[in-house]
Amino acid sequence: MKKILYPFLLLLFSGNVHAALNIFACEPEWAALAQELAADKASIYAATTALQDPHQIQARPSLIAKARRAQLILCTGAELELGWLPVILRESANPDIAPGKPGHFEAANFVTMLELPSHLDRADGDVHAAGNPHIQTDARNFLPIAKALSARLAELDPGNAAFYQTRLQTFTLAWQAALARWEKQAAPLKGQPILVQHLGFPYLNNWLGMKQVAVLEPKPGMEPSAAHLARVLTQLQQSPARMVIRAAYQDPKPSAWITEHAHIPSVALPFSVGGSDSAKNLFELFDDTITRLLAGLK
Numbered sequence: 085m086k087k088i089l090y091p092f093l094l095l096l097f098s099g100n101v102h103a104a105l106n107i108f109a110c111e112p113e114w115a116a117l118a119q120e121l122a123a124d125k126a127s128i129y130a131a132t133t134a135l136q137d138p139h140q141i142q143a144r145p146s147l148i149a150k151a152r153r154a155q156l157i158l159c160t161g162a163e164l165e166l167g168w169l170p171v172i173l174r175e176s177a178n179p180d181i182a183p184g185k186p187g188h189f190e191a192a193n194f195v196t197m198l199e200l201p202s203h204l205d206r207a208d209g210d211v212h213a214a215g216n217p218h219i220q221t222d223a224r225n226f227l228p229i230a231k232a233l234s235a236r237l238a239e240l241d242p243g244n245a246a247f248y249q250t251r252l253q254t255f256t257l258a259w260q261a262a263l264a265r266w267e268k269q270a271a272p273l274k275g276q277p278i279l280v281q282h283l284g285f286p287y288l289n290n291w292l293g294m295k296q297v298a299v300l301e302p303k304p305g306m307e308p309s310a311a312h313l314a315r316v317l318t319q320l321q322q323s324p325a326r327m328v329i330r331a332a333y334q335d336p337k338p339s340a341w342i343t344e345h346a347h348i349p350s351v352a353l354p355f356s357v358g359g360s361d362s363a364k365n366l367f368e369l370f371d372d373t374i375t376r377l378l379a380g381l382k
Contacts, residue, residue, distance in 0.1 A: 105241050108151050108181070110159035110169065111138055112357040113220040114191060116366045118158060121234050121251045125244050129154075134359030135333050138164055139305065143171035151176035154187070156240055158233070161190025162197065164217035186239050192217060194232045195225045198286045220356060222287035223263055223370050230255055262367055267292075270374050272381060277323065279316070279348070281330035281339050284355065292377075297323040300338045308338050320346050327380035331355035351380040 105126040109115035115130035122128070129150050132141055138160070141147075151157060151172045159165050173182060180187040197215030219225050234252035238245035274293035278285075281300040289296055298319050302312045320342075327349045328339045339350040353373050354363035362372040 105237065106153055106155045108154035108157045110157070110165050111220070113366065113369070114158045114160070116357040116369075117226060117230060117233060118237075120255045120366065121230060121248060122237055123247075123251060125241065125247060126237075134354060134356035134363070137333050139167060141165070141168040143168045143175065148172050148175045151181065152178050154178065154181050156187045156189060156236070157181040158189045158191070160192055160217050160219065162192035162214040162217035162219070164192075186236065189233060189236050191225075191229045191233075192219055194228045195219050195222075198290060199283070216283065216286050218284045218355075219287055221285055221353075221373075222291040223259075223266060224291060225287065226259060226366065227256060230259070258367075262370070266370055266374055270377065273374075273377055276327075276381065277325045279320065279325040279328040279342065281328065281334055284331055285329060285353075288373075292374075294377075297325050300328070300342065307335070313338060313341055316342065317345050320348075324348075327351050327377075329353060329377075329380075332359035349380045351376050353377070 104124070105122065107115075107118050107122070107126050107128045109118055109128060109130050111132055112130045112134050115128050118126060118128050131147050131150070132138055147168075148171075154176075157173075159169060179185065182188060192214065197219075199216040201213065201215075230252060234248045237248045241248075270292045275295060277295045277297045278289075279298045279300065280296055283299060283301070283304050285294075285296070288294070298316050300308045300313065300316060302308055308316070325346070325348055328342045328346075329351050330336065330339045330353070332352050332354050336350070336352065339352075342348065343350040352360075353376055354360040354369055357363055357365060357369050359369070360372050360376075362375075363369040
């Protein structure tokens with residue numbers, strides 16, 4: 085009896101079938117960037133959502149199982165995931181995504197970090213030795229990260245290297261055009277004094293030129309007490325702010341208290357892809373961010 089090789093088996097044996105690159109993204113912004121660059125050449129899993137505090141994630145068995153099968157782990161780095169990622173890396177026992185391997189990518193390695201501490205003391209709260217990790221709030225940072233990530237994708241999947249390069253070129257041109265549009269739209273924000281609930285926006289301020297005058301948290305990661313909020317209110321009498329800004333995942337109560345007593349608007353920013361109904365991809369993330377900030381000035 086003759087053996088029959090069906091067409092899909094012939095393709096499999098000939099090496100013409102390429103399994104999608106399996107990517108584990110720590111945060112939704114990096115999952116979205118990977119989607120822009122890899123499209124259908126990758127299977128992308130986002131470990132967190134924009135409505136979760138990326139500092140406070142549990143290393144659940146389901147995350148460990150996903151990491152065990154990953155060929156690339158794509159995270160912010162700069163200690164943002166310090167409380168949970170090391171456990172996932174250890175328990176997954178996947179040598180391909182260990183630090184130092186091509187399958188381990190930290191976006192913070194490719195941008196200029198802000199707020200590097202002059203000294204480290206746990207009494208100062210949740211301070212990161214490598215600088216403030218919330219790099220995704222400056223849209224300009226996505227260009228060098230995209231370039232580095234495209235190169236890493238090509239290294240891990242050389243058969244699709246030309247595809248990744250083409251996708252990078254397309255993304256870069258579209259992103260540069262969007263940057264010009266966003267910066268023009270955001271011109272009224274330059275120099276505007278703002279109050280923030282958490283130290284999550286230095287990169288956004290650096291990009292758009294807003295001036296941070298106070299922080300609701302007494303220390304990074306510490307919820308403000310009523311007494312501390314009262315002190316901030318007194319401070320605002322000397323240094324008024326136009327609005328108070330928080331990330332979508334944060335408790336709205338402290339900002340609402342300031343809104344009520346200081347009579348300034350509270351602005352909830354998506355902070356990452358999926359943080360609002362209007363921020364479903366990277367481009368919409370910044371469209372919505374700037375729209376919300378401009379509304380806060382009115």
